[in-house]
Amino acid sequence: MSVAEPRRIVLFRHAKADWPQVSDHERPLAERGRMDAAEAGRRLADTAIPFDLALCSTAARTRETWKLAVHEFAHRPKTVYEERIYEASPGELIALLNEIPDDVQNVLLIGHNPGVHGLADILSGSAEGDVLSRMNRRGFPAAAFAVLLHDGPWKTLEPGTARLNDYWAPSE
Template identity: 65%
Template sequence: MSVDTSRRIVLLRHAKADWPDVADHERPLADRGRADSSVAGRRLAETGIAFDLALCSTSARTRETWKLAVHELPQRPRTVYEDRLYDATLGDLLALINETPDDVTDLLLVGHNPGMHALADAMAGTDSGEHVARMTRSGFPTAAFAVIGVDRSWKSVELGVGTLQEFWAPHD
């Protein structure tokens, strides 16, 4: 695959979590989160994106979100559970993108805020207008996703080089 191939990064924030008396990493989804995960999966399927690779945080709520969302996709992508997505900084997220193999065209990250919102905002170039405005208005709520297009190799992706092609939130 040529390094100048159009690629997409989809950032999916985990769905609404419950607050039981457990460590943050082990928090499960709330009932609303389980319902929203399936809705997000159906909406991801409607985009027509055939993900080559999904990187999912190891937290219980992200794993559960992904398990319910992926069930709605026409084809299950290779999935890697990645510790670095939990509590990831903007730099951590960019490093994961830069490490993506060149044979991956469409990458999905299932993670947490504030990282998902920060990355979507920082990646969006100046021609992302209406989608950035919608994301700014709604924040990056649980079960929301952003689709970012980039026209370069993964290792040369940096902040500001993408186009926010779509932003979706379940209760928007």
């Protein structure tokens, strides 16, 4: 890894979930969510980011989103199912990212709103072109993802230290 090469953090919100009579943690994806998760996977694969690690919430809808999205990847990164992502605040998510070993260059975090959107906003000290205005205009709908760049070790990641590089959301 080159010191000049920034780390990439992709924040990926789970796809649209269904509302059956189960606990929130066990909600599955809706049919629309399954289609959007696969499309998001294709879009993530198109970024050509070589993910070293995927951190996925233990909730059913995030696990299902990840299963459908990663199917589109040429290489499956190491996946860790992390309970702390479920219902996490942006600060809790930063603390989790600060724990990543420095040999990990690119990470994908599959989580929930409002934490994922809040984290994208809080980390973004700058943005490429109109990416920030597009994200703020669309919000962070189900199956959306943001790509952020961070220079330095994971333990130095904090509010305002990343650049928002890309954003994608499914069409409505």
